[in-house]
């Protein structure tokens with residue numbers, strides 16, 4: 001027989017059931033939320049290039065070749081440490097035979113993602129007998145740099161022929177009677193820089209200028225070495241002419257970096273000789289680890305060499321000569337006469353690389369700036 005239910009007991013039972021149902025509904029809702037969160041998201045289509053997986057914080061250094069990163073951290077001005085077996089700090093330290101100089105890289109501008117524009121003048125081989133031609137060319141180059149407001153100007157070396165110091169032609173030979181004097185060579189150097197600077201001054205444009213000395217420039221060092229009484233006399237006046245005309249000077253064979261790209265007259269091989277061969281650009285691009293601009297052979301060329309790795313390559317540009325058109329040095333008449341190029345080079349550098357390069361022949365320069373040059377010809381500051 002069933003026990004009769006009192007009204008109070010019935011209500012309590014119903015409330016307990018309702019509470020149990022509510023609690024169960026709460027649990028169900030909670031489980032539904034969890035179910036939603038644990039759903040696998042739909043994979044988005046790949047719209048970006050694959051990137052390296054790198055530890056956090058190291059992305060910046062990985063975007064550039066290591067050598068560039070090292071140069072970024074190097075001081076702006078070249079630091080030179082000298083070592084001597086004597087351990088002293090005498091005036092000849094670093095020049096003394098058997099001592100060495102530790103060099104840090106020369107960096108005129110760091111690697112930048114903003115485009116850097118640079119005009120490069122190749123080997124000019126100024127000669128007192130050619131001043132009437134080369135001063136015109138330097139005038140054209142100066143007008144170009146001034147009108148385009150190019151912020152960096154480079155001369156790749158062999159500025160002067162320095163025929164006076166040529167040791168390949170002995171002074172007791174018939175040929176040597178045609179040699180100019182050292183005085184004439186130095187005056188010619190000054191005259192041609194005056195011509196280049198004239199439009200820069202008139203247009204009030206002051207590019208950062210650097211000359212990377214060539215082997216002909218370095219004949220001065222070799223000559224002084226062979227004639228010790230003259231130590232510092234010729235090189236001293238040569239470099240003071242450069243400085244007086246706003247040029248910074250780097251040694252023959254030394255690299256000077258601009259936006260991660262090296263500029264030098266010609267890279268020296270492990271034996272200290274200029275990189276040679278029929279196409280030295282190929283040899284150099286196989287060995288160098290960054291983009292490089294050089295001259296020396298008087299033949300314009302550009303080699304883009306891919307490297308193993310991610311987006312790895314080097315571009316080696318030979319800017320050719322900036323000598324008067326058709327001129328070939330006396331010493332090279334039969335070796336390269338048909339392959340010499342004559343003009344300047346205009347480049348854009350960013351991300352540590354040469355991104356564009358254009359050879360502008362002198363005749364095109366004459367077409368673009370000839371009238372302006374005519375107006376300036378013969379003027380002096």
Ligand SMILES: [Fe+2]
Nearest residue numbers: 123158296297
């Ligand atoms: Fe040269």
Ligand SMILES: [Fe+2]
Nearest residue numbers: 158214215296
């Ligand atoms: Fe050279």
